[in-house]
Amino acid sequence: MQEIFSLYGWKVDSYAPIQQGLINSTYSIQTNKGAYILQCINHSVFKNPSAIDDNINAISSYLQINYPSYLFTHLVPRLNGNTLVQWEGGYYRAFHKIEGYALSVLDNENQVKQAAMQFSGFTSILKNFEASQLKDSLPDFHNLNLRYHQFSEAIIKGNAQRIAETKEAISFLAAHKKYVDIYSAFIHHAEVKKRVTHHDTKISNVLFQKNNGIEKAICVIDLDTVMAGYFISDVGDMCRTCLCKVSEEEKDLNKVVVDAAKWKALEKGYLHFMQDELSSFERDHFFYGGQFMIYMQALRFLTDHLNNDIYYGAKYEGQNLVRTLNQIRLLEQYNKLN
Secondary structure, eight states, X not given: OHHHHHHHTOOEXXXXXXXXXXXXXXXXXXXTTEEEXXXXXXXXXXXXHHHHHHHHHHHHHHHHHXXXXXXXXXXXXXXXXXXXXXXXXXXXXXXXXXXXXXXXXXXXXXXXXXXXHHHHHHHHHTTTSOGGGSOOSSTTTTOHHHHHHHHHHHHHHSXXXXXXXXXXXXXXXXHTTHHHHHHHHHHTOTTOOOEEEOSOOOGGGEEEEEETTEEEEEXXXXXXXXXXXXXXXXXXXXXXXXXXXXXXXXXXXXXXXXXXXXXXXXXXXXXXXXXXXXXXXXXXXXXXXXXXXXXXXXXXXXXXXXXXXXXXXXXXXXXXXXXXXXXXXXXXXXXTTO
């Protein structure tokens, strides 16, 4: 690591791993030049780290010129001016450390509203940035047509025993293919626009601060999946992760309950900045955003279970089936809001 530190001209007082991220390895660094976050990009997930680097730098340059006061995780340049470090087969980058904390569960409607305002504010402030210049760091990441095709292949070519054991879940997802049909019509509609989209709007990707007892969201983080995309991706992942107090790992399905007050707070928070940006057709599909993302995640978990856990992996037998049934239950509970 000392070799990496020297590329930035740092004299490091201390560094320690941060355990929160699931994909990248992240470290908190205290140096003679201040506090930084150093991150190793997971090259097995992100096949083209330079695309991530280019995307973040393009947005960073735009914001520094047009909105210099906007709180953004700008990349820190090395001594040679580059922002991406290739070292021992890994790809590293550094950010200035922003004081704040992330949450794994949102306890109240204000937190949900604040988080939604940060994600919508991010897209809104970049409304005049040409989204098409962004590279696909994860091609087809939220392509529901592709995910259903992969599911269809898995129920034919997958683990025969697992297919036989999951007929009920397979039947449920096949019976709700309407969500795929809605997606296909949505993305081809004349009133639907591709915008700068975060694509990973889980609650832990917002930083909060508390001042004088008042808690406020201050910025979004984890920009690796920022690409041109549809607003339903960001709304959908917020619905999937913000409205229920338990995650997809919960086995007790009775605990998978959607909070209607948090849904209202999410809608209000997101539309605070995006109300006038969305077309009437897009606003009509706001609720669908949650259906889209929860259904897609159920598809992906079951597909992986049938394919012997080759993508997400499994810490115990049947973990991806647990996740599937959890998301099916979440979808059923979410639909009760409508």
